[in-house]
Every structure is written in C-alpha cells, then in structure tokens.
Amino acid sequence: MKEIRILSATGILGSGFKEETMKRAMGLKPDFIGADSGSTDPGPHYLGSGDTLFSDSAYKRDLRLMLLAGRAAKIPVIVGSACTSGSDPQLARLVGIARDIAREEKLSFKLAAIHSEQDKGYLKRKLREGKISPLANAPHFDEDVIDRSTHIVGMAGIEPFVEALENGADVVIAGRSSDTSIFSAMPTMRGINPATVWHAAKILECGAACVVQRKYPDCNFAIVRDDHFIVEPPNPDYRCDPDSVASHNLYENATPYELIEPSGVLNTYAAKYEAISDRAVKVSGSTFKPAVRYTIKIEGAELAGYQAIIVGSVRDPVILHQLDSWLAGLMQAARDRIAAVFDAGIESQYKLDVRIFGKNATMGPLEPETTIGHEVGLLFQATAETQALAIALMKSVSHIAVHYPVPEWTGLITSIAFPYSPAEIPRGPSYRFNMNHVVEPASPLEMFRIEYEKVGG
Amino acid sequence: MKLWQMTKLIRSKNAGPFELTFDVIFKDREGYEKVRDAKLISADWFAKTYRLAPEVVSIINYDAANAIKITIPRPTISGDIDDTDVYGGQQHGPLVNIEVA
Numbered sequence: 001m002k003e004i005r006i007l008s009a010t011g012i013l014g015s016g017f018k019e020e021t022m023k024r025a026m027g028l029k030p031d032f033i034g035a036d037s038g039s040t041d042p043g044p045h046y047l048g049s050g051d052t053l054f055s056d057s058a059y060k061r062d063l064r065l066m067l068l069a070g071r072a073a074k075i076p077v078i079v080g081s082a083c084t085s086g087s088d089p090q091l092a093r094l095v096g097i098a099r100d101i102a103r104e105e106k107l108s109f110k111l112a113a114i115h116s117e118q119d120k121g122y123l124k125r126k127l128r129e130g131k132i133s134p135l136a137n138a139p140h141f142d143e144d145v146i147d148r149s150t151h152i153v154g155m156a157g158i159e160p161f162v163e164a165l166e167n168g169a170d171v172v173i174a175g176r177s178s179d180t181s182i183f184s185a186m187p188t189m190r191g192i193n194p195a196t197v198w199h200a201a202k203i204l205e206c207g208a209a210c211v212v213q214r215k216y217p218d219c220n221f222a223i224v225r226d227d228h229f230i231v232e233p234p235n236p237d238y239r240c241d242p243d244s245v246a247s248h249n250l251y252e253n254a255t256p257y258e259l260i261e262p263s264g265v266l267n268t269y270a271a272k273y274e275a276i277s278d279r280a281v282k283v284s285g286s287t288f289k290p291a292v293r294y295t296i297k298i299e300g301a302e303l304a305g306y307q308a309i310i311v312g313s314v315r316d317p318v319i320l321h322q323l324d325s326w327l328a329g330l331m332q333a334a335r336d337r338i339a340a341v342f343d344a345g346i347e348s349q350y351k352l353d354v355r356i357f358g359k360n361a362t363m364g365p366l367e368p369e370t371t372i373g374h375e376v377g378l379l380f381q382a383t384a385e386t387q388a389l390a391i392a393l394m395k396s397v398s399h400i401a402v403h404y405p406v407p408e409w410t411g412l413i414t415s416i417a418f419p420y421s422p423a424e425i426p427r428g429p430s431y432r433f434n435m436n437h438v439v440e441p442a443s444p445l446e447m448f449r450i451e452y453e454k455v456g457g
Numbered sequence: 458m459k460l461w462q463m464t465k466l467i468r469s470k471n472a473g474p475f476e477l478t479f480d481v482i483f484k485d486r487e488g489y490e491k492v493r494d495a496k497l498i499s500a501d502w503f504a505k506t507y508r509l510a511p512e513v514v515s516i517i518n519y520d521a522a523n524a525i526k527i528t529i530p531r532p533t534i535s536g537d538i539d540d541t542d543v544y545g546g547q548q549h550g551p552l553v554n555i556e557v558a
Contacts, residue, residue, distance in 0.1 A: 043536030246521040
C-alpha cells in the first residue's frame with residue numbers, strides 16, 4: 001500500500017520538543033521531518049521589524065536535532081515561515097543558523113532557501129491589473145499601503161517546496177508559507193490523495209497540539225495513505241482520541257470544516273475519526289476541491305508609531321471609589337500640560353491612552369463587568385512619530401499622574417504607585433498589520449524565488 | 458448551570474489578525490445538543506455582547522467534536538495601537554457564565 005510517514009518536530013520551531021521523543025519517532029522510519037517556524041499570533045512586530053519570536057539559541061537547539069536526525073536517516077528536513085514571519089531577514093537568519101550547525105556538526109547537505117518577501121513594484125503592477133482582492137474584514141488597500149509597509153510576504157503553497165525537493169534539496173528552509181504546505185509537499189509528490197494529505201497536514205502542523213492533554217510542546221507522527229491517515233503521538237505519555245483530533249480542526253481557524261490553501265479547499269465535513277488504539281486515531285472521508293483561481297495570501301506590516309508607557313497602581317479607597325472621574329480629570333490635565341510644554345499643533349502629533357487593569361484592560365469598552373477590587377493597575381501609553389517625543393510626552397504625564405488630587409484629601413497627595421524609576425519606559429516601534437488580501441500570480445512559483453546552496457562538506 | 462460546567466473548553470483566539478474565533482467544546486453529546494438546539498449561543502447574543510451587527514457573526518455547529526464555533530470580525534486589528542489582546546485569547550469571558558436552564 002502506498003504510504004508516507006511524517007514526523008512533525010514541534011508546533012513552532014524554537015518552542016522545543018523532547019530529544020527522546022524525536023529519537024523514538026526516528027525509529028518509526030519517517031520519510032521526512034517538518035516544522036513550522038511562524039505565526040501571526042504574536043502580532044505585527046515580527047513582520048514589521050524582522051525581529052524573531054524565539055532566540056537564536058532556541059532555534060538552533062531545535063534545528064540542530066532535526067538536521068542531525070534528518071541527515072543520519074538521509075531524509076529531507078523541511079521548515080516553513082522562517083523565524084516567525086518568513087521575511088527575507090528572518091529567512092537569512094535561519095539559513096545562517098543552519099550553516100552554523102552544519103559547520104559545528106560536520107554535516108553537509110543541499111539547502112534550498114525559498115524567498116517569500118514580495119517586491120513592491122510587482123505588487124503595484126498586480127494591483128493595477130486587478131489581480132489583488134480582499135479577504136474577510138480586510139483594511140483599505142492601495143499603492144500607499146504597499147509603500148508604507150516595512151515588509152510584505154506571500155504565503156507559499158506546496159509548489160515551491162515541491163520544486164526545491166525535485167531539485168534535490170536535502171534541507172528546505174522557506175520564508176512565509178502555509179503551515180500545512182510544509183507537510184503536504186512530499187506526500188503530494190508521492191501521488192497520495194490530496195484530501196488525506198491536507199487533512200493530515202492540518203493535524204500535524206501544530207506538532208503535539210492535537211493530543212488529549214498537551215503538557216509541553218513535542219513531536220507528532222502520522223502515516224498517510226490514499227484513503228486515510230493514522231496519527232499517533234511518538235511520546236508515550238501522550239495520546240490522541242477521536243475528539244482531540246477532531247477538535248484540532250477548530251484551532252485558530254474561522255471554520256472547522258474548510259481549510260483554504262492556494263491550490264484548493266480541504267473540506268472535512270464528512271470526515272470520520274476512529275480510535276484504533278487508546279493512543280492512535282484513524283481519519284478518513286475528507287474531500288479536496290482544486291481551486292479555480294490560484295491565489296497567494298499576502299501579509300504586510302507598517303510602522304504605526306513609537307511608544308512609551310508608564311505602569312502604575314492605585315490602592316487608596318478614596319481614589320478608587322471615584323476612579324473614572326479621577327482618571328478622566330488626570331488625562332485632561334496631562335493633555336493640557338502637554339499643550340503648554342510643546343509647540344502649537346502637538347495635539348495632532350500624539351495619541352495618549354490609559355488601560356485599567358482590574359477593570360477592563362482585557363476587553364476594553366466591550367467589558368460588561370466593571371466592578372473593581374481593592375486596587376487597580378494603570379498602563380498609560382503614548383504613541384508618537386519618534387521615540388524621543390513619546391518619552392518626552394510621558395515625562396509630563398507621569399508628573400501629573402503621580403500627584404493628581406481628589407476633593408476629599410487636602411494637601412499634596414501621591415496618587416499612584418510606580419514600580420520603576422524612571423516611570424517612563426520606551427517601548428520602541430509599534431507596527432500594524434495592514435493587509436488581508438490575496439494575489440493571483442501568473443504561476444505558483446512566480447512570487448517565490450528559490451536559492452540553492454551546498455552547505456558543509 | 459453555567460455554560461462552562463458543561464464544557465471541556467471555552468476559548469477565544471485569533472483566526473488571523475483580522476478575525477476572532479470562539480470555541481465551545483462540550484463534555485458530551487447530550488450537553489452539546491441541548492445548547493445547540495436551544496440556540497443559547499446566538500448571533501444576537503454575540504452582536505449585543507461584542508457590539509456588532511448580527512449579520513457578521515458566524516456560528517457553526519461541529520458535531521464531530523461536540524463543539525460550537527463562533528467567528529466575528531476582530532474589534533481591532535491584532536497588535537494595533539488600540540488592541541488589548543494580541544492573541545485574542547482572553548475575549549471569551551462573557552461566554553463562560555452564560556446560564557443554561
């Protein structure tokens with residue numbers, strides 16, 4: 001029977017897995033090792049700045065074990081969405097780490113680096129040709145948005161992975177790519193039913209996330225055949241059951257029934273989940289409908305401003321019983337002081353906000369429950385065009401805030417507890433996701449340049 | 458009984474930076490069917506609680522996992538200046554204590 005065995009190292013590279021689990025999984029003779037390295041979950045900072053979610057040491061630890069295992073077994077190692085957002089600097093960073101590992105471990109391999117960063121001229125041309133269209137709840141998009149973006153990436157499907165593997169790559173490190181394409185490329189090359197392949201990929205891409213109780217990140221393993229796949233966690237402390245595997249389709253997805261990929265849509269409506277042991281689940285019955293129009297999702301981020309924050313808390317019951325009016329007065333006094341200190345027109349050059357922890361810091365104005373306890377935390381936030389201006393503004397705010405009066409107390413009060421000196425903390429640049437759109441490329445490879453390199457040896 | 462007492466998990470999470478999704482995963486088929494058929498989790502409830510038009514609330518019953526999934530436009534883009542919850546992971550609070558007769 002035609003089958004492929006897939007080892008998913010972890011849900012996100014850098015979060016870790018147990019070395020002994022990988023050893024055990026290698027005994028199950030996988031055909032390749034895959035791992036996703038990206039996410040938009042941690043917000044726009046990573047795409048905007050090129051910074052990474054995990055440390056180089058964390059990436060190196062995970063990638064080292066994957067490369068050692070992959071080279072020993074002579075099977076491909078495939079990593080997607082390098083270093084969080086899969087932009088060019090992040091791809092270069094992970095490729096550099098792979099080179100360091102190769103040198104230290106005396107490994108040699110053919111490396112393919114798939115570039116997902118997009119050329120702004122190309123995107124403007126596509127926009128003019130009417131080949132860019134919005135997805136759900138997308139913000140306004142035009143050439144200015146493209147120009148303002150610090151990085152724009154395209155989310156690759158399986159095609160660039162297939163191209164790299166067909167060209168003999170032993171290790172593929174990709175920029176931004178769909179989580180599932182990392183795990184679908186090789187099975188598709190082997191000619192396995194795409195419905196089974198994409199469903200298995202969706203279950204595997206989060207590593208051990210589909211087990212009954214995931215206590216720590218770890219590997220996962222599946223055997224994929226034409227009409228079904230079997231998922232069984234290689235860690236003996238973990239188990240999957242039909243509910244845990246079916247539930248995973250819900251995760252971070254707008255619908256559990258559909259998974260939209262560049263080349264088509266996986267539909268799990270008729271999927272069956274059966275226990276074949278107390279740890280393994282057999283999944284069958286999904287369908288895959290090839291796309292009429294091949295599209296690539298693009299992600300971009302732009303600078304929203306530089307921020308400075310002040311953290312403080314209030315414990316005085318007299319202030320707390322009039323918190324809203326006290327804080328409204330304080331914010332107005334802070335704005336008045338800023339207007340007095342800075343040049344005319346300063347009002348339009350900054351944004352000042354406060355969040356109240358212990359009241360509605362999590363849900364903001366949507367919070368239905370607004371009673372407060374014996375203390376609240378306050379987070380003041382200024383956003384301005386430069387870091388220097390954001391800090392300068394906050395130096396006025398902190399002095400107003402720390403002595404803002406209430407009618408009941410006479411004499412000068414100190415109304416906020418500041419845990420730090422100085423109270424004003426630079427938070428650096430703040431970015432904004434600025435597109436939720438798809439591009440229709442002329443071919444699946446058009447937006448993804450692949451570089452090959454002989455590493456080590 | 459509160460809704461959470463019938464469930465294995467109630468959670469919220471980004472479905473990308475522009476949408477927010479909620480999962481209510483029940484302990485058993487009976488509880489799931491009871492809440493599903495009584496339409497306790499409705500577009501109107503979400504519209505009122507999250508201050509939206511009911512038309513933009515998507516509710517999907519997922520029999521395979523005894524779960525109800527609700528997806529709404531994100532109140533702000535993840536990580537933007539006004540956002541309070543980058544991962545969208547703590548927006549499900551009001552659902553937890555829904556009263557189930």
